[in-house]
Amino acid sequence: MQISDKNNIELLRTMKRIRTFDETCQKLFVAGRIPGALHCYTGEEAIATGVCKVLEPSDYILSTHRGHGHLIAKGGEFKYMLAELFGKSTGYCKGMGGSMHLASVKHGILGANGIVGGGICIAAGVGFSIKYQGTDQVVVCFFGDGGISTGFFHEGLNLASIHNAPVVFVCENNLYSISMTSKRATGLDKLSTRAVSYNMPGETVDGNDILAVYESAYNAIERARAGKGPTLLEYITYRWRGHHAGEAGDGLFYREKKELESWKTKDPIRRYQALLLKEGKITEEKIEKMEMDIQQEMDDAIEFANNSPYPKAESIIELSMLKKE
Amino acid sequence: MRTITYSEAIHESIDYNMEKDETVFNLGEDIGVLGGGFRATHDLYEKYGRKRVLDTPLSEIAIVGAAIGAALGGLRPIPEIMYIDFTPGCMDMIVNQMAKIHFMFGGQIKVPMVLRTVCGAAGYNAAQHSQSMYPFFVHTPGLIVVTPSTPYDAKGLLNTSIADDNPVIFMEHKRLYTSKGEVPEEFYTIPFGKADVKREGDDLTIVATHALVHDALALAEEMEKEGTSIEVIDPRTLVPFDKETIFKSVEKTNKLIVADESILSCGMASEISAIVAEEMFDYLDKPIIRVASPNCHCPFSMPLEDAYIPGKEELKEAIAKVL
Numbered sequence: 001m002q003i004s005d006k007n008n009i010e011l012l013r014t015m016k017r018i019r020t021f022d023e024t025c026q027k028l029f030v031a032g033r034i035p036g037a038l039h040c041y042t043g044e045e046a047i048a049t050g051v052c053k054v055l056e057p058s059d060y061i062l063s064t065h066r067g068h069g070h071l072i073a074k075g076g077e078f079k080y081m082l083a084e085l086f087g088k089s090t091g092y093c094k095g096m097g098g099s100m101h102l103a104s105v106k107h108g109i110l111g112a113n114g115i116v117g118g119g120i121c122i123a124a125g126v127g128f129s130i131k132y133q134g135t136d137q138v139v140v141c142f143f144g145d146g147g148i149s150t151g152f153f154h155e156g157l158n159l160a161s162i163h164n165a166p167v168v169f170v171c172e173n174n175l176y177s178i179s180m181t182s183k184r185a186t187g188l189d190k191l192s193t194r195a196v197s198y199n200m201p202g203e204t205v206d207g208n209d210i211l212a213v214y215e216s217a218y219n220a221i222e223r224a225r226a227g228k229g230p231t232l233l234e235y236i237t238y239r240w241r242g243h244h245a246g247e248a249g250d251g252l253f254y255r256e257k258k259e260l261e262s263w264k265t266k267d268p269i270r271r272y273q274a275l276l277l278k279e280g281k282i283t284e285e286k287i288e289k290m291e292m293d294i295q296q297e298m299d300d301a302i303e304f305a306n307n308s309p310y311p312k313a314e315s316i317i318e319l320s321m322l323k324k325e
Numbered sequence: 326m327r328t329i330t331y332s333e334a335i336h337e338s339i340d341y342n343m344e345k346d347e348t349v350f351n352l353g354e355d356i357g358v359l360g361g362g363f364r365a366t367h368d369l370y371e372k373y374g375r376k377r378v379l380d381t382p383l384s385e386i387a388i389v390g391a392a393i394g395a396a397l398g399g400l401r402p403i404p405e406i407m408y409i410d411f412t413p414g415c416m417d418m419i420v421n422q423m424a425k426i427h428f429m430f431g432g433q434i435k436v437p438m439v440l441r442t443v444c445g446a447a448g449y450n451a452a453q454h455s456q457s458m459y460p461f462f463v464h465t466p467g468l469i470v471v472t473p474s475t476p477y478d479a480k481g482l483l484n485t486s487i488a489d490d491n492p493v494i495f496m497e498h499k500r501l502y503t504s505k506g507e508v509p510e511e512f513y514t515i516p517f518g519k520a521d522v523k524r525e526g527d528d529l530t531i532v533a534t535h536a537l538v539h540d541a542l543a544l545a546e547e548m549e550k551e552g553t554s555i556e557v558i559d560p561r562t563l564v565p566f567d568k569e570t571i572f573k574s575v576e577k578t579n580k581l582i583v584a585d586e587s588i589l590s591c592g593m594a595s596e597i598s599a600i601v602a603e604e605m606f607d608y609l610d611k612p613i614i615r616v617a618s619p620n621c622h623c624p625f626s627m628p629l630e631d632a633y634i635p636g637k638e639e640l641k642e643a644i645a646k647v648l
């Protein structure tokens with residue numbers, strides 16, 4: 001598949017932005033600057049980046065508890081995300097949601113979910129609404145390998161399938177649902193085989209290969225846009241950090257250090273960067289400049305979040321129900 | 326006597342009952358290798374093996390449903406739902422199956438199971454991980470609902486729960502897991518429907534549950550110095566509910582505050598207030614005051630969650646109204 005030079009560089013930049021954001025957040029969490037639950041996406045960047053690169057600004061996504069990468073890839077800005085993680089009133093959700101509940105409707109980001117699998121049936125409904133109104137939008141629903149064991153998965157995929165809804169179900173299989181392996185939880189080698197039950201195509205792809213992600217997502221999204229119905233994509237990947245930022249030792253009490261180390265050699269960013277360098281599509285200098293710009297964006301976001309005010313206590317009552325103007 | 330934590334007390338009861346009774350087993354997410362989110366089942370996996378400390382897929386419906394089935398098949402399951410916030414996802418199993426099977430089938434079938442789960446706001450986990458929605462279960466006939474506030478109560482009530490042939494919802498509280506208290510090493514039980522007078526007093530009664538028991542006790546201690554004598558009562562089980570102990574206290578103090586972390590509207594504080602108002606109206610000198618979570622979702626932002634959680638501040642305001 002041909003990708004323009006500009007897009008090649010964009011893919012690399014987006015992956016690096018996600019890595020910088022989440023690794024910085026991990027540090028801020030440990031330093032006590034970010035409260036609550038924080039789930040880092042480090043190691044999985046190619047999935048959100050590749051999938052969202054195919055989407056138009058008017059397309060929708062539904063995200064998960066490990067959702068920072070999805071937001072960034074769909075156009076979310078560091079400063080409003082970080083302000084939300086700091087619980088500030090300038091955050092995307094006015095400080096009401098935090099890391100697990102980021103949303104930015106103007107970017108088509110219909111919300112991250114603290115309920116695992118909680119977005120799957122909603123995505124079927126968003127797809128239905130697109131068909132109903134006859135637009136050519138598509139909705140992508142991200143969920144983890146844990147999410148595939150919920151009842152939501154069965155009901156949501158079935159409904160999307162019988163309505164031929166323009167939904168792409170993206171299962172990010174990082175091999176673990178906290179301490180439970182996806183193999184033990186399902187008995188399956190490939191979770192995508194479940195697509196058969198819902199009469200839709202299913203494909204298992206290397207989630208650390210950005211080009212493979214992009215190509216498979218392109219096919220599924222264009223298929224949905226063309227009115228041919230939903231697809232189940234499974235991307236195999238691995239999270240480098242613990243289940244959440246507060247989990248001791250990167251989760252190495254239920255996974256092997258060997259396993260983690262071997263996945264680190266499959267770093268999606270280093271892999272892609274090496275390829276672009278080899279093909280002469282980018283130079284070391286350009287990469288350095290790119291990294292400096294991203295660091296600047298991060299530093300600015302920290303300053304913005306630090307300087308923003310906390311929301312007022314009354315806002316929790318005001319937001320509880322929509323008021324008539 | 327030795328002191329242990331609330332989490333250790335729960336662990337000790339599960340361990341003892343597993344050792345005593347082969348039919349007792351646990352199932353839930355990350356309860357085995359990980360030992361549970363709050364360490365209540367840690368090392369039981371190593372001791373009893375996968376068969377009796379079953380890590381399940383992320384499938385709340387199947388956890389509760391399979392526990393019901395295992396109970397029908399002759400076992401005594403202890404399913405764990407990681408947070409109470411995930412019980413709406415398996416509410417049919419709880420409300421339409423677990424609670425009703427004994428009744429609908431004319432009493433032929435017992436469902437001896439203890440569904441352990443966790444409530445309470447703590448540590449800024451936002452709207453989907455901070456709830457105390459157990460009034461849903463109180464609203465459902467057929468379920469015993471247990472809310473221990475101390476390590477002593479946790480161990481004694483869990484022992485009673487596991488031995489009981491009714492389905493039990495055992496409500497643990499996030500802010501209490503690391504709290505410590507005296508707990509006997511030997512086996513003991515605490516009967517359901519027996520409130521505990523945690524502190525005696527003459528001027529005012531506070532009925533409180535879970536973490537609010539401790540807020541009320543701390544405040545009573547402070548106010549004693551100012552000459553106000555507060556009685557603190559913990560119902561310990563919401564179903565069955567011991568109204569007699571509360572009525573006796575109200576007869577003496579003539580003033581009542583009810584404090585519970587569930588949402589104010591249709592919450593536990595409201596229910597207890599109604600029970601007392603209905604039968605004890607003549608003894609009350611002042612209106613009953615409810616202390617509860619406000620009628621809105623738990624916000625993420627730090628100062629907002631701090632303001633949202635009912636505690637000593639809200640109790641103080643309530644006391645000012647009745648004294």
Ligand SMILES: Cc1ncc(C[n+]2csc(CCOP(=O)(O)OP(=O)(O)O)c2C)c(N)n1
Pocket residue numbers: 065066114115116117143144145146147148174176177178243354383385407411414
């Ligand atoms: C319905 C529900 N059950 C349990 C949880 C607790 N929980 C949060 S994340 C998680 C594991 C999810 O695993 P997976 O879907 O594979 O996503 P990952 O964390 O690996 O990205 C669990 C059990 C939850 N948030 N929602």
Ligand SMILES: [Mg+2]
Pocket residue numbers: 144145146172173174175176177178
């Ligand atoms: Mg996973």
